[in-house]
Amino acid sequence: xxxxxxxxxxxATSHGENVAQRAGTLLIDAGNTRVKFGWxxxxxxxxxxxxxxxxxxxxxxxxxxxxxxxxxxxxxxRPRAAMGSNVAGDDSERTIAALLARNGCAVDWIRxxxxxxxxxxxxxxxxxxxxxxxxxxxxxxxxWRRQAAPGTPAPVHVLAHFGTATTVxxxxxxxxxxxxxxxxxxxxxxxxxxxGTAGLPRANGQVAPFPDNTGDAIMSGVAAAQAGAVARQxxxxxxxxxxxxxxxxxxxxxxxxxxxxxxxxRAAGSTRQVLVVDNPVLDGLACLAxxxxxxxx
Numbered sequence: 001x002x003x004x005x006x007x008x009x010x011x012a013t014s015h016g017e018n019v020a021q022r023a024g025t026l027l028i029d030a031g032n033t034r035v036k037f038g039w040x041x042x043x044x045x046x047x048x049x050x051x052x053x054x055x056x057x058x059x060x061x062x063x064x065x066x067x068x069x070x071x072x073x074x075x076x077x078r079p080r081a082a083m084g085s086n087v088a089g090d091d092s093e094r095t096i097a098a099l100l101a102r103n104g105c106a107v108d109w110i111r112x113x114x115x116x117x118x119x120x121x122x123x124x125x126x127x128x129x130x131x132x133x134x135x136x137x138x139x140x141x142x143x144w145r146r147q148a149a150p151g152t153p154a155p156v157h158v159l160a161h162f163g164t165a166t167t168v169x170x171x172x173x174x175x176x177x178x179x180x181x182x183x184x185x186x187x188x189x190x191x192x193x194x195x196g197t198a199g200l201p202r203a204n205g206q207v208a209p210f211p212d213n214t215g216d217a218i219m220s221g222v223a224a225a226q227a228g229a230v231a232r233q234x235x236x237x238x239x240x241x242x243x244x245x246x247x248x249x250x251x252x253x254x255x256x257x258x259x260x261x262x263x264x265x266r267a268a269g270s271t272r273q274v275l276v277v278d279n280p281v282l283d284g285l286a287c288l289a290x291x292x293x294x295x296x297x
Contacts, residue, residue, distance in 0.1 A: 021076050025289040026100070027052060028084030028107065029281040030092045031132065032164035034058045037068070038282035039077060040289050049143050052286035056279070061092060068099050082107040083285045085131040110135060110288065117142055117287055120176040132281050133167055133180070139283030140248050140275075141175050155246040156237050159280065160230045160261075162186065162251035168233045172241060181229055186253040189222045207260055223260040226253075231264040248275045 027038035038056040055075065059067045072079070082100055084107050086093050097107045112134035114126050119138050123129040140159055148154070157171040162185060169180030184192065194202040205215025207223045230247070237245040247265065249258070254276065262274070277283065 021078065023078050023080050025286075026072075026077070026079035026082040026105070027282045027285040027289070028082060028086075028096060029132065029279060029285070030061075030084060030086040030088045030096065032088060034060055035064055035088070035092070035096070036279055036282065037071070038279065038286065040286045042080065044290070049147055050139065050283040050286055051290040052282060056282065061088060064092075064095060065099065068096070069102065072103070079103065079105045081105065081289070083289055084109050085135050085281050085285065087130050087132050110285065117284075117291060117293070118145065118175045119171065120174070122177045122179065129177075130167075133161075133169055134177075135284030135288075136161060136250070136280035137169060137171055137177050137284070138287060139280035139285075140277065141171060142287040143277070143280075143283060144246075156241045156243055157248055158230070158234050158237055158245045159248045159250070160233075161280070162226065162249070162253035162257065164188065166226055166229065166251075166253075168229050170233060170237050170245070173243075178240075181233060183225070183229055185251075186222055186226060186256060189225065190218065193218060207257075223257045226257045227260040227264045230261055231268050234265065234270070235268055244270065244272060246272055246275060248277060248280070250277050250280050 022041055024039055024041040027040060029036040036056060036058045038052050040052045044051055057071055079100065082105050084096065086109055093109055100107055110131055112121060112123070112126055112129035112131055114121050116134070117138050119141050121129060121134065136159060140157055144154060144157070154173045154175065156173055158168065159171070160166070160168045164185050165188070166183050166185045167180055170178050172178055190202050193200045200214065200218065203215040203218035205211070205213065205217070205219040207220045208216045211217040211220045234245055234247055247270070249261070265274070
């Protein structure tokens, strides 16, 4: 298993593409710590796994006012429309919308609904599901549908995202979201130990089977907690649906705990390779932009 490819913070990646004077849709994933921006070209071919380019960038929230428009100019991007997910509060929405309005571009902020592009929301109150979780599920479901041969039964998907918070969500074989977990992310776990105890530092140790120092003990405990949450949901899905789920992983902290997850999944009997995706939120937004549909409440 390998970590998702991720550009350095604040820098765009184009993979050699000529991006001058490109018109399209700006895709926005406003998370708790950073805002990630992606791109879908107008009239892009529909044969790829996800209908967006590899071009993307990430800024911390405080960097966005000074960085977003210069990045668009330098990349030669002229957004005709923008679609976004936001879990960072109203100020983030207002800031981004005001910046893009200078270029005559409006933002459609997507909220969770009951159904979207083949995915059904099984949350008790569907509108309370975070937009990032909702669009991520739409993204991984449609990635699978675009690549699968016609008539192939869909697997159960367990999506684990490792960001500021860790979420572990399950889609059944009909594309229905059946529920999931939210827990503190890797860094929040480390910070809580440092802030809530007198003698434990913010650790930078290594993950080890039998840690023999405080730094390694903290990092190994954090990794075990993160991986344990994944294994719990994977096992619950296997028991409920009587098939081996496909584990999908994303997020900046994935690389640090991938080994621990792999160890637990092998112990649990997994035979599938983990599918690592870069940003399923942007994938879901790109699929929605391609469809031309307005999300229904």
